[in-house]
Amino acid sequence: MSGKDTYYIGEQSLTFPKDVYIISSASVVGKKEGEGPLGGAFDMICDNDRFGEDNWEMAESTLQKEALALALGKADVEPENVRYLFAGDLLGQNIATSFGLMDYEIPLFGLYGACSTAGESISLASMCVGAGYAKTVAALTSSHFASAEKQFRYPLEYANQRPVSATWTVTGSGAFLLSGKRGNVRVSGITTGKIVDMGVKDSMNMGAAMAPAAADLIAQNLEDFGRSPKDYDKIVTGDLGYVGQEILINLLQKQKIDISKVHEDCGILIFDKEEQDTGSGGSGCGCAAVTLSAHYLPMLEEGSLKRILFVPTGALLSTVSFNEGQNVPGIAHGVVLEHVDKEVQ
Amino acid sequence: MSGKDTYYIGEQSLTFPKDVYIISSASVVGKKEGEGPLGGAFDMICDNDRFGEDNWEMAESTLQKEALALALGKADVEPENVRYLFAGDLLGQNIATSFGLMDYEIPLFGLYGACSTAGESISLASMCVGAGYAKTVAALTSSHFASAEKQFRYPLEYANQRPVSATWTVTGSGAFLLSGKRGNVRVSGITTGKIVDMGVKDSMNMGAAMAPAAADLIAQNLEDFGRSPKDYDKIVTGDLGYVGQEILINLLQKQKIDISKVHEDCGILIFDKEEQDTGSGGSGCGCAAVTLSAHYLPMLEEGSLKRILFVPTGALLSTVSFNEGQNVPGIAHGVVLEHVDKEVQ
Numbered sequence: 001m002s003g004k005d006t007y008y009i010g011e012q013s014l015t016f017p018k019d020v021y022i023i024s025s026a027s028v029v030g031k032k033e034g035e036g037p038l039g040g041a042f043d044m045i046c047d048n049d050r051f052g053e054d055n056w057e058m059a060e061s062t063l064q065k066e067a068l069a070l071a072l073g074k075a076d077v078e079p080e081n082v083r084y085l086f087a088g089d090l091l092g093q094n095i096a097t098s099f100g101l102m103d104y105e106i107p108l109f110g111l112y113g114a115c116s117t118a119g120e121s122i123s124l125a126s127m128c129v130g131a132g133y134a135k136t137v138a139a140l141t142s143s144h145f146a147s148a149e150k151q152f153r154y155p156l157e158y159a160n161q162r163p164v165s166a167t168w169t170v171t172g173s174g175a176f177l178l179s180g181k182r183g184n185v186r187v188s189g190i191t192t193g194k195i196v197d198m199g200v201k202d203s204m205n206m207g208a209a210m211a212p213a214a215a216d217l218i219a220q221n222l223e224d225f226g227r228s229p230k231d232y233d234k235i236v237t238g239d240l241g242y243v244g245q246e247i248l249i250n251l252l253q254k255q256k257i258d259i260s261k262v263h264e265d266c267g268i269l270i271f272d273k274e275e276q277d278t279g280s281g282g283s284g285c286g287c288a289a290v291t292l293s294a295h296y297l298p299m300l301e302e303g304s305l306k307r308i309l310f311v312p313t314g315a316l317l318s319t320v321s322f323n324e325g326q327n328v329p330g331i332a333h334g335v336v337l338e339h340v341d342k343e344v345q
Numbered sequence: 346m347s348g349k350d351t352y353y354i355g356e357q358s359l360t361f362p363k364d365v366y367i368i369s370s371a372s373v374v375g376k377k378e379g380e381g382p383l384g385g386a387f388d389m390i391c392d393n394d395r396f397g398e399d400n401w402e403m404a405e406s407t408l409q410k411e412a413l414a415l416a417l418g419k420a421d422v423e424p425e426n427v428r429y430l431f432a433g434d435l436l437g438q439n440i441a442t443s444f445g446l447m448d449y450e451i452p453l454f455g456l457y458g459a460c461s462t463a464g465e466s467i468s469l470a471s472m473c474v475g476a477g478y479a480k481t482v483a484a485l486t487s488s489h490f491a492s493a494e495k496q497f498r499y500p501l502e503y504a505n506q507r508p509v510s511a512t513w514t515v516t517g518s519g520a521f522l523l524s525g526k527r528g529n530v531r532v533s534g535i536t537t538g539k540i541v542d543m544g545v546k547d548s549m550n551m552g553a554a555m556a557p558a559a560a561d562l563i564a565q566n567l568e569d570f571g572r573s574p575k576d577y578d579k580i581v582t583g584d585l586g587y588v589g590q591e592i593l594i595n596l597l598q599k600q601k602i603d604i605s606k607v608h609e610d611c612g613i614l615i616f617d618k619e620e621q622d623t624g625s626g627g628s629g630c631g632c633a634a635v636t637l638s639a640h641y642l643p644m645l646e647e648g649s650l651k652r653i654l655f656v657p658t659g660a661l662l663s664t665v666s667f668n669e670g671q672n673v674p675g676i677a678h679g680v681v682l683e684h685v686d687k688e689v690q
Contacts, residue, residue, distance in 0.1 A: 124469065
């Protein structure tokens, strides 16, 4: 542990007394995600989105269970050596997480950050490992198209039409093991988001609701760490989609920050817009998580990416708040991931 | 910071590199709670449970907003000097928290631990301050009788009968400021809970669903810290109620642990069973939070209590999981609170 007394930087950012690494991760997705542009990169693709379960919620629980099993297996870590789980999902009362992770019998911190939960969970897991509170912890999140449609929109059987600004909830779960044991990908800092409400009321345009929170977070991260966009190989948002991406880039340009050359969005990457009819792009907690695991982490591990800012964004609404006429505020949680050369210890 | 490298103790417990204190807290409750045995101790009691809002969810948001404002005021801390909020509630997608805390513009970690959230939020807040990640953070939770009935049970207008094992959701919010600045109440350790599922399927008997998780957590805390029940002046559960208390004491007696002399339950304390017709007792995130703030913290501050184990418990269900025939698993999060003599710094 270093002799430093405090680790907070600027307004909203943090570094850690001890080095924190993502030593393993896994992605489990549904059929549609498997047919998309990243299909070849996922660890497990299920042909049947029920995943052998009786209902969509249990299917989502199974996603989390399998993703964690795979991440543990890859790192050769037994569940009893994982000190804490940091996990959440989109469903009311986090039921996908509770019923998915129960059998592991690992102390659990349940989280809710809407689709920003991949960032929130990796942030808290990093804070935990970075303080010496645990040798190994896991961060994981999930979403499921059918359980989310049931929760937030209409029953699938209703076959409603979707506006082009709507996103398509990703069926998937990403699990991450974090440890002080040296690996090739270090979590070098985090920037934690505030709720940002710009008055968006359209629950079918989540990208517009979340883009201001992403802009706020990215600008703050750059200021806190004294960086400019070129200091990141990529700035990766979670699920802004095409609509949200344009708003994000414009909002930051007004602050004279140009991220257009380095910005990517997991929701844009995960589906083929033309072929897959997915509107503005993919969304859901699982979208950012599986894309980080399957697409970005391998590049950070091999060193073709040196440093990225990973910024999952969440839209803070429920059907109750929406029906009562509330706005859809957003939140974003940023994680700085860096390639390091692995030394023999 | 001490020279120790790790701070985990036993299977599920933790201490902190730097001392962590609860420097201030506040409780805001509804009319019925104000009429109960602890009525004189709460900071604010509202005559109208709408709290001036148009709906129950916004009323619950207002509870959180007011509780945090009071806790800040008591400690003379400005919102901009609070580095993080750790907060959650019972509603789907945590809307009471999101809409209640938005205006503070403080980085937020949204949590979901059902009624254990008071323990979860103070645990994570303590980990944060104890690592030197922040000077001052806030932990807060809320519940509201009417928003919870609407979410989990029946519309109030339906006027359904309640079984005697049912608990009465507390309308209230408790806010806690944690800091490294020396106060009279120190968070000396935490014990983080696993999900415990004993097969209870009755959502009208939350006490029975949560008691096994509380028993598991208390036994683990005693083992991890090498203590016996007499090392605590009180072991305080959140909302087991009369039904859950009996189960808890019996479960621990089977392990030859007798907590009957030191056990108290916030759900039992907060209402007068005979006068207020509240079934098995009070429940909800707010129950444990306001009782800790209004009843236990003052005794810890003055030293009439030297050390307590605070164990809020949560029942992990939603109407969806319940209607799909799932069990009601429980979780508990333990916080060790100790009186310390305040020195002039």
